[in-house]
Amino acid sequence: MDNTNVETVPKLKRVLQKFQKIFRSDANIHEKRIQRRLKLVNLITRRLKAIKIILFVVGYLWMVLIPFPHLGRGTYIDENALQPGQVNTQWNWGDVHVADRYLEQLEHVRDANYTSEQRATWLREEFGKLGLSASTQSYGFSTSTSNSTGTNAYAIIASPRHSGAEAIVISASWLSRIDEGKGTINIRGVSTILALAGFLKRYSYWGKDIILVISDDYLEGMQAWLGEYHGVSQSGKSVRSTQEPKADLTTGLNAEPLKLASGVIWTALNIDYPGHSFSHLGVFFEGLNGRLPNQDLINSVERIARWSARVPVILYDHLDPREDAPANVVFSWMPKTLYEIADVKSYLYQARNVIRNVGYQYNGRGSGVHGLFHQFRIDAITLFAVPATGPHGFHAIGSLIESTLRTMNNLLERLHASFFFYILTGPQRFLKIGLFLPSAILISVAMMFHGLSTWVDAAWVQEDTDNEVSEKAASTTNKSTKWRQRPRPVIKVLCIMAVTHIFGLVLFTVISRPLFISNYQVLSPITFVVFSGIPLVIRLIPQPAPPTGAAPASSVLKALNLCFASTVISIITVLNFSLAASLTIPLGVPLVASSTSSSILLRLLKYTVYALLGLGWLIFAQDEMVKSIWYWESLRVWFAPFICIVYVPLLLQAGISCIL
Amino acid sequence: MNVSKCDTKHLRCDCLTFIAQHYTFFPLALGQILRQYAVTEMHLALNAGNWNYDRWGYPEEQGVGTGAELWAWMGDGAAITVDERWKGLRNALAGLFCASLGSLDELRTTSPAQTFIPEGTLPDWGVSHTVRHASLPSEHVCTENLTPFLKLLPCKSLSGIASLLNPHRLFDADWHGMGVHVLWREGEGVEMRLTFQSVSDPLRYDSAKKQDWSLQSLFDRTIHRSCPVAQSSEIVVALPKNALYSIKPEPPLIERSSAHFDVNTPLEYRSESTQFSVKRTLRGPSQAHGQLSVVIVNHRPYAIHTLYLETMPWLLQFYVHTLEARVDGVLQAGIISNLTYIPSVPHSRPTTFQALLNLPPHSTVQITMDVTKAFLRYTEHPPDAQRGWDLPPAIFTPVELATNDSSFSVKEGRHYTSTLLVDLATPDFSMPYNVIIFTCSVIAYIFGTIFNLLTRRFVVVRLDQTKT
Secondary structure, three states: OHHHHHHHHHHHHHHHHHHHHHHOOOOOHHHHHHHHHHHHHHHHHHOHHHHHHHHHHHHHHHHHHOOOOOOOEEOOOOOOOOOOOOOOOOOOHHHHHHHHHHHHHHHHHHHOOOOHHHHHHHHHHHHHHOOOEEEEEEEEEEOOOOEEEEEEEEEEEOOOOOOOOEEEEEEEEOEOOHHHOOOOEOHHHHHHHHHHHHHHOOOOOOOOEEEEEEEOOOOHHHHHHHHHHOOEOOOOOOEOOOOOOOOOOOOOEEEOOOOOOOOEEEEEEEEEOOOOEEEEEEEEOOOHHHOOOOHHHHHHHHHHHHHHHOOOEEEOOOOOOOOOHHHHHHHOOOOHHHHOOHHHHHHHHHHHHHHHHHHHHHOOOOOOOHHHHHHHOOEEEEEEEEEEOOOEOHHHHHHHHHHHHHHHHOOOOOOOOOOOOEEEEEOOEEEEHHHHHHHHHHHHHHHHHHHHHHHHHHOEEEOOOOOOHHHHHHHHOOOOOOEEEOOOOHHHHHHHHHHHHHHHHHHHHHHOOHHHHHOHHHHHHHHHHHHHHHHHHHHHOOOOOOOOOOOOHHHHHHHHHHHHHHHHHHHHHHHOHHHHHHHHHHHHHHHHHOOOOOOHHHHHHHHHHHHHHHHOHHHHOHHHHHHHHHHHHHHOOOHHHHHHHHHHHHHHHHHHHHHO | OOOEEOOOOOOOOOOOOOOOOOOOOOOHHHHHHHHHOOEEEEEEEEEEOOOOHHHHOOOOOOOOOOEEEEEEEEEOOOOOOHHHHHHHHHHHHHHHHOOOHHHOOOOOOEOOOOOOOOOOOOOOOOOOEEEEEEEEOOOOOOHHHHHHHHHOOOOOOOOOHHHHOOHHHHOOOOEEEEEEEEEEEOOOEEEEEEEEEEEEOHHHHOOOOOOOOOHHHHHOOOOOOOOOOOOOOEEEEEOOOOOOOOOOOOOOEEEOOEEEEEOOOOOOOOOOOOOEEEEEEEEOOOOOEEEEEEEEEEOOOOOEEEEEEEEEOOOEEEOHHHOEEEEOOEEOOOOEEEEEEEOOOOOOOOEEEEEEEEEOOOOEEEEEEEEEEOOOOHHHOOOOHHHOEEEOOOEEEEEEEOOOOOOEEEOOOOEEOOOEEEOOOOOOOOOHHHHHHHHHHHHHHHHHHHHHHHHOOOOOOOOOOOOO
């Protein structure tokens, strides 16, 4: 023992001395440090191209891998107070019979073609017969895209023994979500609510008021009801006196004030049960402007459905091909041998869920009536009874809602424990924010690197030496090249950028005019031509020649454009990941690829490509455009103004940098 | 819904004065507290649920605000100040009734003398009397409060009407509340009133879902004998006005559409619908600003005058200049008068806001006022921070205007609005480790850079050009 110690001590000392020599050589340590830093910077700058490519590839690949079955983890309940599925449910076949009776009456209401006011009055009377405080609210919506009127009916089960400062909402819109409220009546959803009203009132354990809302139409009714409940005008910005029957001029919502009031709404369940019976319960959860409900709500419903109500839960209406054979049809385009691999099958199924999620989230529209609740910090989801020939019906959905309400009733605080940022890849699997956010960030970092390098490059020009050797020398050694610094026209470029954004604002004002909306099929292509043509026309006007020796405006514009686009993407990732991820496709590689060229034809071609990327929706997605404008005007979904004021100008800037 | 109201106990103490110290019937435990803190008049109410005036009419006992409410009149001029005695009274009553009355602290104490006028008389000792009032909406009532309450009764819950006080049923009722009222009447002495009120839904207990009810079905108990020391013991049943009914046993006395059963002499019973209904809401989804909206509907064909009182913790601060009154949606002057406003002091005193309202006949008056929501210190948040804060109810007191319109006198029938829950900006307390680690990193980084800059010696380093 002693011997070994004696031997190792000098050895250790020697190693230490060696290290000291490396790190603290006799030379000036400051010089060493600066040199080390320079070396590192050199290393990065020299390999910048490779780093950018790697960042891009990893970023895009990561996005593609989000649905990978081994990424992510199983869902779990985070809030201990919830205790889902721990109660015996009392909903029985007698209550199902009551629901069936209501259904018969509702079918009569439907067939007798009641007006929405008559229908709401009928519903109010039915609630009144159960001994509940009930009322109706009529409203009118007029936006530049459409006009609609209707009447909502609602009732409040006042919580016994409690102050009623908190409330839970169970709602059903009159129109089902099928085809986005084009006409299928959510008739069984409404009868479920009516039957639940009588049922829930029988129990004294409710710690929160239960508000039952049967909203008219698809989204409009609930928006009018929620807006009045929270006493805000449509924009959600200013508090407005509700006693005023005057129409809100900006959005054209004219809603009657609510006669009954309750407390702060914490959670809401929206029931959508249009068919005769159902095989699965689909959960829809995306809210307006990309907001998601607390994951505990979805997880509790899923647990309760699985263990208490015995109904399979799915995301949206996507059946799981691993469990239901008919779902395989969707993926019939896949070669059979490849498809049979378990991971491939899971990947395809999860990819379908993720794509649907992105589709609902990126444009901020949400996936249904529940999305409206999210504006007011209410966690809400829609339970969609996927129409099928069986085997579930009122019994399953009733006991599921009862048990879920009991779970929500347990809450002492708002739902806050679980996740607000997640991607559900399946009903029981999800990705935390750390597992998907970096994908978009990596791409934006690559764009930022490219922008900064373009910016630095613009400041330097290679001195024109008299012979051609210089070029050769530049590629071989750094020593013989002569670089000269030159000014960069920042003000001019910033002006160009500002003008394009103002241009976007003008575009948005134009397309949201009622005159434009009513003739959009004719006017959209004209708008496209005008708005993509104006930059070209301005280019034709002779401009004062740039000072000699200055950097070309096009490269400075490209640099600033890339830096700005990268910043926009990074910020959007935390607001609405789906939107940010979608933006990386038209903004990521295309903006990096922009460049001028000597041939005018090629320049024009490039400009056209950018104009099509930026403004192409005026020609190819007109219906979507009209819808987005409706969502902005009536629900304040900022997708439409964002596209016009941020996205279009970014691509126009890239286009302009090609023709400058 | 068939609602039955039960006023359970009305007990008048015959003991003459405190000085006599007759504690035969008067509970010693309460008497000692009142003596110790020299309280002239005291009212304590502990209620659960929200009294629905529109459906249930006026309650027998007017103090029905959700949660705990305590108010007392005390003579000034003693060696110990009123505020100290008020503190002592709160804590003593908290101990006696096992309720969190100790939390009715300075953050919640106000002196609204016009709304809470003494029910008895104030002795003329040549000193001024002041009122102290506090309410705690988040206080819940349960069995542990009922047990000490029953102990104050001479027969406990062993006999008489008090034997109906079955906690299993009372605390399952849609609304229930108990009250302890002590007051002094000139020439009569000290009067104590112990009340228990509940609103139950007979349908809930009846499997046949019929609207019939009996004492047995409502309370799961019956009265076997009256309390021997009680002078009167009476059950009053309000009879339906426009419907068929049968009542067994046949009541010995029916007057003003109510049947009287003498369990052992008469108690006046009135059942009238409310003159007005009130809906108070806090609007606006933001955590920084909002709007307090009070909608009052006058059901009567004549104008009503009422005092509107808000005793608001400093969590919600009023912008009184934005106070507006609209009648049926039209802005109108002359609705609000006699404004008394004591602004809140952040982190301590609550706001006292009182106004005299003139409600035109058959009209809807909406009063709105912008409010700002407080930003709390992190130690001020309760353990259940994400719940929000319960705000006490507003109180409406009908008043009679004198002919010259300059003075008014308060009438009976205080009206409590529902409580409110306010969301204040709340930090995410559920992830303290992340927050601590993050904050520590930031502080370490800032400290490190600044320390580095302060201690560093700046030198010019000449780099060897060939190396770079």
